[in-house]
Amino acid sequence: MHSIFKRTTAALAVSVAVAAPAAAELTGELRIFLDTSNPAPRATMEAMIGRFAEKHPGLEIETTVIDREAYKTQIRNFLTADTPDVATWYAANRMRPYVEAGLFEDVSDLWAEPEIAENLASTKGALTIDGKQWGVPYTYYQWGVYYRKDIFDELGLSEPKTWDEEISNCQKIIDSGRACYTIGTKFLWTAGGWFDYLNMRTNGFDFHMDLAAGKVSWEDERVKQTFANWKQLIDMGAFIDNHQTYSWQEALPFMVKGEAAAYLMGNFAVAPLREAGLTDDQLDFYQFVTINPDVELAEDAPTDTFHIPANASNKEAAREFLRFVVSPEEQTIINNGQNLGQLPINAKASVDDDKFLQEGFKMLSTNSPGGVAQFWDRDAPAEMAKVSMEGFQEFMVKPDNLDKILAKLERARQRIYDN
Amino acid sequence: MTAVDVTEHESWFHRNQQRIAPWLFLAPGVLFFMVYVIIPVFQSFNLSLYEWDGLGAAEYVGMRNYEDLYWEWVDRDAFYVSLKNNLIWLVMYLLAIPAGLFIALFLNQTVWGIRLYKSLFFFPFVISQVVVGLVFTWFYDPTFGLLNEFLSWFGLGPVNVLGDERFVTYGIIFAGLWPQTAYCMILYLTGLNAVDPEQIEAGRLDGAKGGRMLWHIILPQLRPATFIAFVVTIIGALRSFDLISIMTQGGPFGSSRVLAYYMFEVALSEYGFRMGYGAAIAVVLFLIMLCFIAYFLWSMYREEKGH
Numbered sequence: 001m002h003s004i005f006k007r008t009t010a011a012l013a014v015s016v017a018v019a020a021p022a023a024a025e026l027t028g029e030l031r032i033f034l035d036t037s038n039p040a041p042r043a044t045m046e047a048m049i050g051r052f053a054e055k056h057p058g059l060e061i062e063t064t065v066i067d068r069e070a071y072k073t074q075i076r077n078f079l080t081a082d083t084p085d086v087a088t089w090y091a092a093n094r095m096r097p098y099v100e101a102g103l104f105e106d107v108s109d110l111w112a113e114p115e116i117a118e119n120l121a122s123t124k125g126a127l128t129i130d131g132k133q134w135g136v137p138y139t140y141y142q143w144g145v146y147y148r149k150d151i152f153d154e155l156g157l158s159e160p161k162t163w164d165e166e167i168s169n170c171q172k173i174i175d176s177g178r179a180c181y182t183i184g185t186k187f188l189w190t191a192g193g194w195f196d197y198l199n200m201r202t203n204g205f206d207f208h209m210d211l212a213a214g215k216v217s218w219e220d221e222r223v224k225q226t227f228a229n230w231k232q233l234i235d236m237g238a239f240i241d242n243h244q245t246y247s248w249q250e251a252l253p254f255m256v257k258g259e260a261a262a263y264l265m266g267n268f269a270v271a272p273l274r275e276a277g278l279t280d281d282q283l284d285f286y287q288f289v290t291i292n293p294d295v296e297l298a299e300d301a302p303t304d305t306f307h308i309p310a311n312a313s314n315k316e317a318a319r320e321f322l323r324f325v326v327s328p329e330e331q332t333i334i335n336n337g338q339n340l341g342q343l344p345i346n347a348k349a350s351v352d353d354d355k356f357l358q359e360g361f362k363m364l365s366t367n368s369p370g371g372v373a374q375f376w377d378r379d380a381p382a383e384m385a386k387v388s389m390e391g392f393q394e395f396m397v398k399p400d401n402l403d404k405i406l407a408k409l410e411r412a413r414q415r416i417y418d419n
Numbered sequence: 420m421t422a423v424d425v426t427e428h429e430s431w432f433h434r435n436q437q438r439i440a441p442w443l444f445l446a447p448g449v450l451f452f453m454v455y456v457i458i459p460v461f462q463s464f465n466l467s468l469y470e471w472d473g474l475g476a477a478e479y480v481g482m483r484n485y486e487d488l489y490w491e492w493v494d495r496d497a498f499y500v501s502l503k504n505n506l507i508w509l510v511m512y513l514l515a516i517p518a519g520l521f522i523a524l525f526l527n528q529t530v531w532g533i534r535l536y537k538s539l540f541f542f543p544f545v546i547s548q549v550v551v552g553l554v555f556t557w558f559y560d561p562t563f564g565l566l567n568e569f570l571s572w573f574g575l576g577p578v579n580v581l582g583d584e585r586f587v588t589y590g591i592i593f594a595g596l597w598p599q600t601a602y603c604m605i606l607y608l609t610g611l612n613a614v615d616p617e618q619i620e621a622g623r624l625d626g627a628k629g630g631r632m633l634w635h636i637i638l639p640q641l642r643p644a645t646f647i648a649f650v651v652t653i654i655g656a657l658r659s660f661d662l663i664s665i666m667t668q669g670g671p672f673g674s675s676r677v678l679a680y681y682m683f684e685v686a687l688s689e690y691g692f693r694m695g696y697g698a699a700i701a702v703v704l705f706l707i708m709l710c711f712i713a714y715f716l717w718s719m720y721r722e723e724k725g726h
Contacts, residue, residue: 069689072689073687073688079474097472097692100475101472101474185671186667186668186670187668188670241561241579242561242562244579244582244670244671244672245560245561245579245581245582245671377690382689382690382691382692383690383693385690386684386690386691390672390673391672394671394672397671397672408494
């Protein structure tokens, strides 16, 4: 497998070199701010920028990598003063504050170019606010249920497709003395993933987006139905105990040790699970089950993005960099197994051979007709996301408080969306 | 040359040296205190009347932020929980004073190696609050934690201290008491050095022992130490931010928040950036602190006058 990768990378590198830049030579300084502070993504990005620099020797490129968490608060400062030319961020509502404050450059012109318009169509919606595009994506990843295949085999279970199968599977897992799902809700967002799926499966993608946009009451019967389904799992004891004390990483050992059979997570959970010793024979993936057969399946697939700040000084070079990042060649390289290990956003790029990436790619491209959501804390406004995810956590610990929680969320909705 | 001539030639500065000198020495301190404390206090007051996300233009909303806080109070929402927890912190944290006194009395003896014991007791104050928080988080861990191992010997537990909204605040306060007790202990140890042996002798002649000796002879002489211990403990309780941030991030579902943490969350955290609202919380916190500050200043003033 490794040698194949090397060969493809080598071949691609050659093809990149051959396809010399047609545009006029770029000069000046290009400052790039990245939040890819983990070792592997960081190396990936730096290598990619290196390749860009080779194509544009006249450019003086300066790269700054900022810690991923710190970046989320620092972006407010550097978008207004001492602004870089290119910066990473997230799609959908997460970029709205900066779009509305006029801090991101409108890059609709890039999206009008056939190269991008044709190959990036699937993610256009996530980058669109007010009919304009404000950045380009560079990677995304699927969410779904990662499960212990060996435990399923031992109990004679198969991947569930419907809610009934899900419940009966789960009952058998609980009867064997395990929890169905591990989860760590200390940092709240993991519960947001569960809410995303349960609500999209119960009420559909459009309803889910309306709820995120504050158009539906939290005390609506349909929302209550979502929570009723959730409660079914909670009352069974499907989730591990004390999940409110753990981070998502701290919840991994339960699955590794076989105390829990599955994990609803993003694809980034695969790497630590493999490092912890689970082989691909033990680990597998299935799409979240159908609950309401009348709604189309929709998935969570958070997209990470590049933007040009409105105050950037070298926008021409920045645009060229964005074109470079989304090109099929670069997309194939940076998203392969040795680099980000995620899904490329360019339709012409090839997906890594990794079984989870292949399965995720198939799922998102063929079996998500309802739409693709970004994730609860990126689709809903920050304040609403915070309050609601706290409510989800409380609900998971104390499901009987539901009415109180929903009343609180409804009050928050009326306050947050009124202006 | 006469003496009169000399005074005439003296500059204005020389003549007023006595009066100017204190102000000159105070100037750097006053300047920094103004820039970093006094002016920001008024800026916070001002900001609390606006709605501002830190990016766009600030919008004047009058008392709206305080109104929202009031409704959060009425609805038993986050603000109510934070304020309640602040009170629990204030009361429970004061336990550090008697505990510190007790340890100080216990260590105030001359046996071989007492310095080592003293430093061991002082140790928690030296290590960072972050470490204290992490150590206690592991100690409380519901599956692998030492606490539950210990409880299981007696057939009790398991208790998820940091995951249960009834215990979480007390759990964090307990972690905070560990270094704070050490601090109070040091204050009392130095205080005990200054206790007048003749008074103890006199008390002993009058037949005072044990509790009576402590209450009537020792404690009155430790008053300055008690006062300082009280001040630092109250301030420590109101600042209780770092432990909460490390141990629970205000959770589970916001039940361990205090005002300082809530302010941070609202104004500066990942999902926050309601600057005006955060400022309003800060103002409330400031008013609470002001009560204590006024009390401290007043009692210090009385003390000074007494001498």
